[in-house]
Amino acid sequence: MDIKAYIESGILELYVAGVLSEKENKEVYELMLQHSEILQEVLDIESSIVKLTASVSQKTSGVDTFQAIKNQLGFNDNDTKVISIAQPKSNWLTYTGWAASIVLAAGLLWTLNKNNTLKSDIQVAETQQELLETQIENSKSSLEEANTLITVLRDDNITKIPLAGQGNFASTYAKVYWDKTSQRIFLDAQGLPEPPEGKVYQVWSLKLSPLTPTSLGTIDSFTTDANKIFEIENANESEAFGITLEPAGGSETPTMEQLYTLGVVSVS
């Protein structure tokens, strides 16, 4: 079969126009499948006719024909319609919603921050208050001690015994105010140095003949006491008072090498 002559006969143009008989249509279809040139020729003819006819179109703008077709065929595309109408509204809502939530979030953050600042302010104030209360308490007890001391000093019944520095500790000193009726002494240890780590001062009541020391206890609060005045029970008939440096906890008998101060009760 002469393909070229077949194409040139003009039958393919009529095929695309749709004016051939059913038998001719079938013949062309089968030849198209066998010969790619024939198929290509048909495609080209069709394409040019589509363009020619389309150029006559009035292109009625503004009318959505396909939408009308879909509506008539009952295609389920309500979604698109709803969206196209609701879109601007939902956009507006979305933007407003976002804006509102951002403002709210910022507000919450600010409040939270403010709250934290206030909390720490309160904490600072509370600490300051505690500090002041402690100071007041300290002052009160200092005042009480001072008052007690004044009473002691003014009391005629009180015996004053100065303790002098001994040996290597000649530069140290202390004073004992002995209230015999109340069976207590007040030790003014202002003239003693801070005891080294692990050591404490121990106060002794002494009988002189024979020399008999009796422990009145250790001064555990030496470092922390501001006034360095210590009230100590003393029921002994003391003839002298001495202070030695002992290992923490105190000793049974005084360590004489570490005797700091010593003073004899003057017989009045």
Added chain:
Amino acid sequence: MQLETLVEKFKQKDEKAFESLYNMYRDSMQGVIYNIVRDNDIAEEVMQDVFIKAWHNASTYSSQKGRFFTWILNIARNAAIDKTRSKAFKKSKQNLDSDFFVDILETSESLDNSTDAIGIKKFVGKLAEKCKAVIELIYFKGYTQLEASKKLDMPIGTIKTRNRNCIKELRNLVLN
């Protein structure tokens, strides 16, 4: 997507394929329909009918009987011609002129200035009257060879070769 695949899907009532085919051929069909009814609103109405009919008859189309374009072109032409035969249409369009499609091309205001449209205008301007008449009858009106040869008072073989030569010219202009 391949045209064959689209058509196959369309036959299986695939809405997306249908829409694609509609978009491919709507302007062409609008041109054919408008050329027959010469009224935008009526053309619009016929357009809808054509594609609705195509959808309902999708399963009857067979590529062995012809091209898909040819199939829908036939539906469009027949629907438009049916419209012109209706009583209501005859009443309102008493003086329907018998101008060819070329008159529409030459007078149309809405025709855009795309390259294709300009090319076709040029081509149409150069076309001999015999070409205009043959194309009008064969493609826009769906005349058979015999009907066209009678209408134009030409031997049947002449219609075929003249049409071939006219389309050749068209192709050179719009496809190259």
